[in-house]
Amino acid sequence: MTEFLLLLSASAEAAEKGGLPQLDASTYPSQLFWLAVTFLTLYLAMQFVFLPRLGGIIEERRNRIADDLDQAAEFKREAEEAEISYNKALADARAKANAIAAETRAEIDGQIKAEQAQMDTQLASRLAEAEDRINAMKQSANEKVDEAAADTTKALMEALVGTAPDDRAINDVIAKVAP
Amino acid sequence: MPFLMTMLSGPMEQFEIMQIIPVHLGAYDISFTNSSLWMVIGVAAVSLFMFMATRRLSLVPGKMQSAGETLYIFIADMLRGAAGKEGMKFFPYIFTLFMFILASNLLGLWPSIPGTPAKWHTFTPTSHLIVTLALAMVTFTLVVVYGFYKNGLGFLKLFVPAGVPWWLMWLIPVIEVVSFLSRPISLAIRLFANMLAGHLIFKIFAGFVASLLAAGAWGVIAILPLLGNFAVYLLEILVAFLQAYVFAILSCIYINDAIHPSH
Numbered sequence: 001m002t003e004f005l006l007l008l009s010a011s012a013e014a015a016e017k018g019g020l021p022q023l024d025a026s027t028y029p030s031q032l033f034w035l036a037v038t039f040l041t042l043y044l045a046m047q048f049v050f051l052p053r054l055g056g057i058i059e060e061r062r063n064r065i066a067d068d069l070d071q072a073a074e075f076k077r078e079a080e081e082a083e084i085s086y087n088k089a090l091a092d093a094r095a096k097a098n099a100i101a102a103e104t105r106a107e108i109d110g111q112i113k114a115e116q117a118q119m120d121t122q123l124a125s126r127l128a129e130a131e132d133r134i135n136a137m138k139q140s141a142n143e144k145v146d147e148a149a150a151d152t153t154k155a156l157m158e159a160l161v162g163t164a165p166d167d168r169a170i171n172d173v174i175a176k177v178a179p
Numbered sequence: 180m181p182f183l184m185t186m187l188s189g190p191m192e193q194f195e196i197m198q199i200i201p202v203h204l205g206a207y208d209i210s211f212t213n214s215s216l217w218m219v220i221g222v223a224a225v226s227l228f229m230f231m232a233t234r235r236l237s238l239v240p241g242k243m244q245s246a247g248e249t250l251y252i253f254i255a256d257m258l259r260g261a262a263g264k265e266g267m268k269f270f271p272y273i274f275t276l277f278m279f280i281l282a283s284n285l286l287g288l289w290p291s292i293p294g295t296p297a298k299w300h301t302f303t304p305t306s307h308l309i310v311t312l313a314l315a316m317v318t319f320t321l322v323v324v325y326g327f328y329k330n331g332l333g334f335l336k337l338f339v340p341a342g343v344p345w346w347l348m349w350l351i352p353v354i355e356v357v358s359f360l361s362r363p364i365s366l367a368i369r370l371f372a373n374m375l376a377g378h379l380i381f382k383i384f385a386g387f388v389a390s391l392l393a394a395g396a397w398g399v400i401a402i403l404p405l406l407g408n409f410a411v412y413l414l415e416i417l418v419a420f421l422q423a424y425v426f427a428i429l430s431c432i433y434i435n436d437a438i439h440p441s442h
Contacts, residue, residue, distance in 0.1 A: 034215035
């Protein structure tokens with residue numbers, strides 16, 4: 001300790017002769033005092049004014065960005081939900097359209113079948129009618145043939161033998177001959 | 180011969196403390212000196228910068244606010260990286276320390292106005308050991324007080340690193356204590372010596388320029404020390420930043436010891 005003081009006093013002497021000003025202990029109280037005053041002033045200004053303001057705005061920006069990101073995520077989720085419900089609605093509509101189409105098709109098929117069946121029966125009945133008519137005409141034609149044959153036979157017999165046989169005999173013969 | 184005399188006595192003159200306003204407090208001379216003046220100018224400059232940076236705060240920052248925020252985040256990341264989240268309670272101290280030292284170092288590089296009296300010349304408060312030692316002692320005291328306050332006697336674990344073999348237990352704590360006690364001294368001397376050396380080199384090179392110019396025909400080569408000074412000036416700007424950073428980050432690392440003593 002005494003050596004240190006000796007060194008200090010020696011350096012103080014040296015300072016007077018132009019030695020190291022840094023070792024001139026007589027300036028220490030002033031340097032320490034003003035260092036304390038200025039450093040403490042700056043410290044208090046930093047602690048209570050500048051740093052809270054700067055830190056506050058940085059924090060605020062960080063929160064704002066985090067909020068915005070949250071909101072963006074929320075919007076994205078909503079958009080995804082909307083897409084899902086849109087797809088669902090689309091699928092529903094498509095299914096419904098298919099169902100309606102199938103129903104309509106079945107209905108039309110039914111109609112066509114019914115009309116076809118009706119047409120078939122109509123045609124069948126008309127065919128039967130026509131056949132009946134043809135049969136009737138055939139029969140009447142046959143009768144006419146028989147009649148003509150009888151007439152012809154009567155006329156021939158009259159011409160050949162001079163007497164006409166009676167109708168009943170002629171008809172019996174014709175009925176025997178004709179198939 | 181006279182120029183040699185100025186050269187020999189010259190380089191230290193720039194560090195002389197000169198009274199501007201004499202003040203006495205009891206037995207102590209606490210005069211306002213050139214050193215005090217440049218401390219005040221440094222604090223004023225830092226405050227002006229911080230005022231400009233925080234004047235119109237907005238979510239989309241302007242130039243000054245951007246600069247302030249960059250600095251804020253730089254120091255905050257440094258402290259958080261060294262001392263963890265818990266270290267953030269010392270953020271205002273570390274920030275003030277960094278800015279104070281940086282302002283002192285940088286403003287000391289400002290050229291003096293030629294022709295003004297010596298006491299108005301530019302001065303670097305951090306080129307005085309007592310100032311850097313006082314700043315280092317603040318950090319040191321903070322570490323010791325907070326270390327014991329937070330950990331109690333557990334703070335002493337700092338001097339007994341884990342995994343030391345039993346037969347070294349008498350030696351390692353001694354080394355640890357010595358290294359712990361030498362921290363403020365190394366902190367103080369590193370900053371002081373860097374500032375001292377830089378300004379000495381300026382003055383010596385400037386002395387070369389002056390004496391070579393006075394030497395007649397050889398005056399042409401005075402350009403060499405002048406260019407040398409220019410290079411040293413650029414280097415010193417870097418050193419001003421670097422030493423402020425080193426002082427601040429070492430303080431952060433020491434504070435980490437107070438928070439987490441078992442390393």
